[in-house]
Amino acid sequence: MNTAVMEKPEKVAINGVDVPTLLATIGAVGAQPELAQFTFRANSKWLAGTHSQARINGFSGAGGDHTRVEDFVVEGDHPSVLCGGDAAPAPVEYLLSALAACITAGIGNIASARQVKLTSVETTVEGDMDMQGILGLNDEVRNGFNNIRASFKIAGDAPSEKLQQIVEQSMARSAVLDVLTNGVKVNVDIAA
Structure with missing residues (x-):
């Protein structure tokens, strides 16, 4: 009988992500939560x-x-x-781009941590806006997007269910998606 313990293979860099450093960063922040506080x-x-x-x-x-x-x-x-x-x-186009970039970055990190080799990730984000609000023509119409749609095409060396889970986890961890769906308080200081 073979009593050798099966060792998990060591995580390696993949998809351009330094996985050992990513996992070490997660571990360091887990041990010292104050390291997670950032201001951009x-x-x-x-x-x-x-x-x-x-x-x-x-x-x-x-x-x-x-x-x-x-x-x-x-x-x-x-x-x-x-x-x-x-x-x-336009600034709103940067917002759409930021959402795409945030989720796509998450897909790269999560796939790499799971040792899934990606071959392609394509993201399309569109937003619908009624310009009557921003032009001051109708106070009942909001100034920003009233609908945003994101679609993903992802391919890699994992089954489609696993690739879909990677996208879903990235969306669940996306800072930009969180700001868009949950809002954030904006403090304004004006010097004239």
């Missing part, structure tokens, strides 16, 4: 018309302040049909 920030300046430019760099978390090698620069504008210069995506 973006600083924006008006350029002209509906065109603005935001710089993203620096955040606090994991017990300290962090800066990146260089700023990420993000510009926003409105389409010309909405009196903008069409010099950049």
Whole structure:
């Protein structure tokens, strides 16, 4: 009789995710929950018309302040049909993109932690908006999206049920989806 203990295979990097570091991070935060407190920030300046430019760099978390090698620069504008210069995506398009990026990142991490090799992930996010609200034409119409739809095409070396579970877990852990579905208090300070 073989009494050798079956060892679980060690988790390895897969899908571009350093799984040992991911699992170590989860373990460290589990042991020290104060490390989970993060503050992200973006600083924006008006350029002209509906065109603005935001710089993203620096955040606090994991017990300290962090800066990146260089700023990420993000510009926003409105389409010309909405009196903008069409010099950049509309802010609401960034919101849709942020939702897609957040869930897609989660899919990559979760699949990797489960040692599922992904071959492709495609995400489409669409939002419907009645512009009467934002244009001040009807106070009964909300200013933002009234419906958002997301669809995912995912392929990898696991059965479709497992791939679907990965997407569902990513949605359950998505910070952007949480903000959109549960809302968040926004505090505003105005200096004139």
